[in-house]
Each structure stands twice: as structure tokens, then as C-alpha cells.
Amino acid sequence: MKPWPGRRPISGAFISVALALGCAATLPDITPFAEQAARMASGVKGGYTQAETLLSLTDLERALVDSLHNAWAPTKQTLNAVVAYSRAIADLAQTGREGRAAAEQVIGGLQGIAATLGVPVPGVAAPIGSAVAAVNGYIARIRTRRTLSEILAEAQPAIDTIAWAIGENLSALERVTESAGRRARTLHLQQHQSVVAYYENLVAADTLALRTLSTFLLREMALETGDNERAGARLADLKGLDPRLSDENVEERHRYWLIRSRSVREESGRYLREYEAFRARQAEINQLRVNGSAVLRTARSALEAWASAHRKILRSLEEEWPLVNLVEFAVAVQDVYDAYQGR
Amino acid sequence: MPTKAVRPAEEGAWSMPSTRFSTLITVDDWAASLGKLLNEVEEAIRAGEANPKLKLEDLLFEFIKKSPPAAQHLDAIAGQAQRDLLTSEVQQALAGIAARKAELKRATLLIKKAAEQAQKSKKELQFENVLSMLEKAKASLEALKNLEEAATVPDRKLLDRVVAVTGTISELEALANG
Numbered sequence: 065m066k067p068w069p070g071r072r073p074i075s076g077a078f079i080s081v082a083l084a085l086g087c088a089a090t091l092p093d094i095t096p097f098a099e100q101a102a103r104m105a106s107g108v109k110g111g112y113t114q115a116e117t118l119l120s121l122t123d124l125e126r127a128l129v130d131s132l133h134n135a136w137a138p139t140k141q142t143l144n145a146v147v148a149y150s151r152a153i154a155d156l157a158q159t160g161r162e163g164r165a166a167a168e169q170v171i172g173g174l175q176g177i178a179a180t181l182g183v184p185v186p187g188v189a190a191p192i193g194s195a196v197a198a199v200n201g202y203i204a205r206i207r208t209r210r211t212l213s214e215i216l217a218e219a220q221p222a223i224d225t226i227a228w229a230i231g232e233n234l235s236a237l238e239r240v241t242e243s244a245g246r247r248a249r250t251l252h253l254q255q256h257q258s259v260v261a262y263y264e265n266l267v268a269a270d271t272l273a274l275r276t277l278s279t280f281l282l283r284e285m286a287l288e289t290g291d292n293e294r295a296g297a298r299l300a301d302l303k304g305l306d307p308r309l310s311d312e313n314v315e316e317r318h319r320y321w322l323i324r325s326r327s328v329r330e331e332s333g334r335y336l337r338e339y340e341a342f343r344a345r346q347a348e349i350n351q352l353r354v355n356g357s358a359v360l361r362t363a364r365s366a367l368e369a370w371a372s373a374h375r376k377i378l379r380s381l382e383e384e385w386p387l388v389n390l391v392e393f394a395v396a397v398q399d400v401y402d403a404y405q406g407r
Numbered sequence: 408m409p410t411k412a413v414r415p416a417e418e419g420a421w422s423m424p425s426t427r428f429s430t431l432i433t434v435d436d437w438a439a440s441l442g443k444l445l446n447e448v449e450e451a452i453r454a455g456e457a458n459p460k461l462k463l464e465d466l467l468f469e470f471i472k473k474s475p476p477a478a479q480h481l482d483a484i485a486g487q488a489q490r491d492l493l494t495s496e497v498q499q500a501l502a503g504i505a506a507r508k509a510e511l512k513r514a515t516l517l518i519k520k521a522a523e524q525a526q527k528s529k530k531e532l533q534f535e536n537v538l539s540m541l542e543k544a545k546a547s548l549e550a551l552k553n554l555e556e557a558a559t560v561p562d563r564k565l566l567d568r569v570v571a572v573t574g575t576i577s578e579l580e581a582l583a584n585g
Contacts, residue, residue, distance in 0.1 A: 138511060149522040153521075219521040229507040
């Protein structure tokens with residue numbers, strides 16, 4: 065993962081989402097963990113779609129493409145389970161955090177009953193009711209923290225396995241993406257090979273013509289200024305460039321190269337648009353490959369960050385930290401989305 | 408063993424253009440060069456390493472691009488070799504994914520169970536909050552009922568209402584436990 069500080073400006077809102085804040089009774093809000101897990105899962109699935117898109121541009125046997133699609137299905141199901149699990153533990157944490165609020169709601173209801181009865185009911189008068197709600201809330205948080213710790217501790221090895229296994233699958237897909245990108249660009253080249261070869265040879269001929277004409281010009285300038293030594297050197301260069309040139313036919317060969325340059329330029333102009341379209345499509349295919357590989361690579365890092373964030377939450381519960389820093393996880397997930405954009 | 412991810416020297420770059428084909432002149436020269444490439448392709452597929460395969464794919468692209476028009480029949484062979492490299496990469500990916508399938512399935516089942524446990528605990532916690540409050544309310548109403556019954560002139564209307572409310576709370580408790 066790229067180093068965090070100073071890499072790009074991050075808004076305050078983003079940071080506040082990424083930090084899971086805990087209340088005084090040490091039960092952190094892990095809703096940001098669940099939200100980022102959902103984003104991550106979506107990003108990982110998108111990485112596979114990119115690989116499939118590139119494969120569709122190749123001549124890979126259809127049966128193999130289908131096999132890959134089927135082989136990927138369990139990974140998709142696991143990602144759905146990851147999202148559901150992350151949501152479930154976030155909800156549980158939230159219920160624990162809301163323990164006091166829930167208790168206060170019930171107390172409020174009971175105070176309504178007391179009002180109906182028209183008499184004070186022991187235990188539900190306002191200050192006592194509030195205290196009871198506070199105690200209930202505290203108990204709820206303690207119970208939730210213990211329950212969450214047990215659930216997370218038991219799940220951690222599975223989390224690590226999932227991060228590793230899907231990470232390896234993504235690396236395998238990255239290799240497929242790189243290979244598919246190369247095959248796709250070759251197939252595209254072969255469709256336009258004649259035009260591409262002709263145009264590029266025209267450009268090479270044009271380059272040679274221009275070099276030769278420049279040398280003629282330099283010889284002329286040397287002659288005009290009376291620099292016979294330089295003129296002689298340029299004539300020797302011209303004989304190297306044009307084997308048909310001799311001392312006797314310099315002007316004739318100069319005229320030949322002028323006509324040659326013009327005709328090569330004109331001819332290459334006829335194919336320029338087609339050639340530029342070819343280059344543009346090659347660039348698109350390349351970009352698909354580069355972005356696709358980057359998405360898969362960053363998705364693997366995001367999975368590792370997810371497993372690490374889970375471990376941090378577990379530690380925070382066990383050691384009663386009020387705060388869990390999930391910035392690394394959020395940044396890793398953002399990297400996946402940036403990779404889509406080619407950033 | 409973890410597989411190494413692809414890391415081109417410059418991220419996203421193709422391999423550097425080769426000078427391998429610059430000295431080839433006749434079609435026979437090109438055919439001989441392709442023969443060598445095909446041997447290297449065979450070896451790379453056998454070895455299974457990613458980067459050598461990618462380099463060969465780039466070389467085959469260059470071969471096709473630079474070969475003279477008279478060598479078009481060689482281009483078809485070069486293209487097929489490139490397709491073979493892609494096929495081998497996909498087959499390797501399939502094998503790797505299959506090898507991890509059982510472990511992934513086990514881990515997925517575990518976190519599904521963990522999610523169910525979390526959902527169950529959440530419901531229990533929510534009910535417990537309510538049940539505990541209802542219990543306290545019943546106790547409070549019981550205390551009020553006892554106070555009133557002990558009075559010299561008990562308020563029968565109040566006592567009836569206390570009994571009715573206590574009954575409603577009992578119904579709610581039964582629902583929550585249900």
C-alpha cells in the first residue's frame with residue numbers, strides 16, 4: 065500500500081468516517097468498518113469484471129472463460145458473506161452502544177404509564193428512571209463487548225484465511241489480465257497489420273527523405289558561405305545516404321528526393337486517420353490492462369487491510385480502547401476506486 | 408505457497424523493445440528466430456513463472472509487428488504461441504483457485520456462523536433491554552399494589568388499573584420470550 069501521509073488531500077468528512085469513535089464505556093462504533101467492507105467487496109468484484117472484459121477481447125477458448133467464471137463464483141459468495149458479517153458485528157456493537165438509549169425509551173414509556181395511573185410509581189420517577197437506564201446501558205455495553213470479543217476472536221482465523229485465499233485468487237487474475245491484455249493488443253494489431261506496417265514504413269521513408277534533404281540543404285548553405293570543407297563533408301554524407309548519388313548527378317538526385325518526400329507525405333496522409341484510430345484503440349486496450357491489473361493489486365491490499373482492521377477492533381475490545389483507527393483500511397479501499405479511474 | 412503478483416519494472420509498461428529481430432533479413436531468418444521463440448514458450452509454460460511468459464508475449468507481438476509481409480504465415484504461428492501462453496495462464500489460475508476452494512468454503516461457513524451469532528446476540532440484547540425494564544416496571548407496580556392494599560381504605564379503581572397494566576406487561580414479556 066502506498067504511504068498514507070501527504071499522498072493526496074483527504075477531506076475532514078472522510079477522516080471522520082474512517083475513525084471509529086468509542087464512547088466512555090469503551091464500545092467503539094464499528095459502522096465505518098462495515099461500510100468500508102461493503103465498498104471493498106464491491107471493488108474486488110469489479111476487479112474480476114475488468115479481467116472478464118479483457119478476456120472477451122481475446123480468442124481464448126470459450127469453455128475456459130466459462131470455467132473461470134464458475135471458479136470465481138465461490139469468491140463472490142464469500143465476499144457477500146464478508147459484507148453480511150461486517151454488518152452484523154457493526155449492528156451488534158451499535159445495539160450495545162444504544163443500550164442506554166433503548167432503556168431510556170422504555171423508561172419513558174413506563175413514565176407514561178405512571179402518568180396514566182395518576183400516582184408516582186416507585187422505580188420509574190425521572191431521576192431514578194434515568195439512573196436505571198444508565199446502569200442498563202452500561203450493562204448492555206459490557207455484555208456486548210464480551211460477546212463481540214468472543215465472536216471476533218473466533219472469526220479472526222477465518223478472516224485471515226479469506227484475505228489470503230481471495231488475495232491469491234486476485235493475484236492469479238492479475239496474471240491473467242496481463243496476459244489477456246497482450247493477446248488482445250496482438251489480435252487487434254493483426255486485424256490492421258497491413259495498414260500499420262505500410263504507414264510505419266512510409267514514416268520511416270519520410271524520415272530518410274527528410275534527413276537526405278536536410279543534408280542537401282546543409283551542403284548548399286556551406287557552398288553559399290564558401291565553406292568548401294563543410295560542403296565536401298556533406299557531399300560524402302549524401303553518398304552514404306543515397307548510393308545512386310555521384311559528383312555528376314547531385315542536382316538530379318536532389319530533385320528526386322524532393323519529389324519522393326512529397327509523394328511519401330501525401331501517401332501517408334491517406335492512411336493517417338486509420339493509423340491514429342489504430343493507435344487510439346491500442347492505447348485503450350493498454351489502459352484496460354493497466355487499470356485492471358491495478359484494481360486487482362489494490363484489491364488484494366484492501367483485503368489485507370480489512371483483516372488487519374478486524375484484528376484492531378478485536379484488540380480494542382479486549383483492551384478497552386475507546387478508539388479504533390481504521391484510516392489505513394479506508395485508504396486501501398479508496399486506492400481500489402482510484403485504480404478504476406486510472407489514478 | 409503464495410504466488411507472486413506481477414510487477415513490471417515500470418508499472419503498466421510493456422517489456423522494452425527487443426533488438427532480437429533487427430538483424431533478420433530473409434524469411435528463413437525469421438523462421439529460425441520464431442523456432443527459438445517457440446522453444447522458449449514451451450519452457451516458460453512448463454516452468455509456470457509469470458514474468459518470463461509476459462516477456463515472451465511481448466516478443467511475439469514484436470515479431471508479428473516487425474516481420475516482413477512475406478512472413479505472414481509465420482505470424483499465424485506466433486499468434487498461436489501467444490494464445491497458448493494465455494491459455495496456460497488461465498489454466499494455472501483455475502488450478503490455483505480450485506486448490507484454495509475448500510479452505511475458502513470452510514472459512515466462509517465460519518464467518519456466516521459468526522454473523523448469525525452476532526445477529527442472535529443483537530436480538531437477545533435488544534429484548535433483554537426491554538425485558539429487564541419490564542421486570543422492573545412489574546416490580547414497581549407490585550410495590551404500588553402492596554402499598555395500596557395495605558392502606559386503610561384501598562383505592563379499588565387504582566388497584567384494578569395496576570392489575571390491568573401488570574397484565575399487559577406480562578403479555579409483552581410473553582411476546583418477547585416467545
